[in-house]
Amino acid sequence: MKHIVESFRSSQDKLYSALEGHDSDAIFRASEQLGQAAAQLGAINARELDPGLRPLISEADQLMQASIYRLRFLRDHSATRLQLLAGFRGNQADTYSSAARSY
Numbered sequence: 001m002k003h004i005v006e007s008f009r010s011s012q013d014k015l016y017s018a019l020e021g022h023d024s025d026a027i028f029r030a031s032e033q034l035g036q037a038a039a040q041l042g043a044i045n046a047r048e049l050d051p052g053l054r055p056l057i058s059e060a061d062q063l064m065q066a067s068i069y070r071l072r073f074l075r076d077h078s079a080t081r082l083q084l085l086a087g088f089r090g091n092q093a094d095t096y097s098s099a100a101r102s103y
Helices: 002-021 024-042 051-086
Strands: none
Touching: 002 024, 002 051
């Protein structure tokens, strides 16, 4: 059981590092690894969890929250860059959407 919790925590750490590095390939690989680790963790009965593993789970939770914040930042940053690169026409950015082609 400890191995599963450690694997989940390690996967969270790898995802956060990949997000910090803006490395899309590493983000993809870390996300896949995290998904597998989460599935294994989800199969554990919470009543059988060793209380000594709670600090490790708490660390994983903190990394998960940090990853969520980082993802939101990257999403907003990417959207802003897209808008700046695409230019604006009123309230609409020039993109490849059908609405933008109507001008």
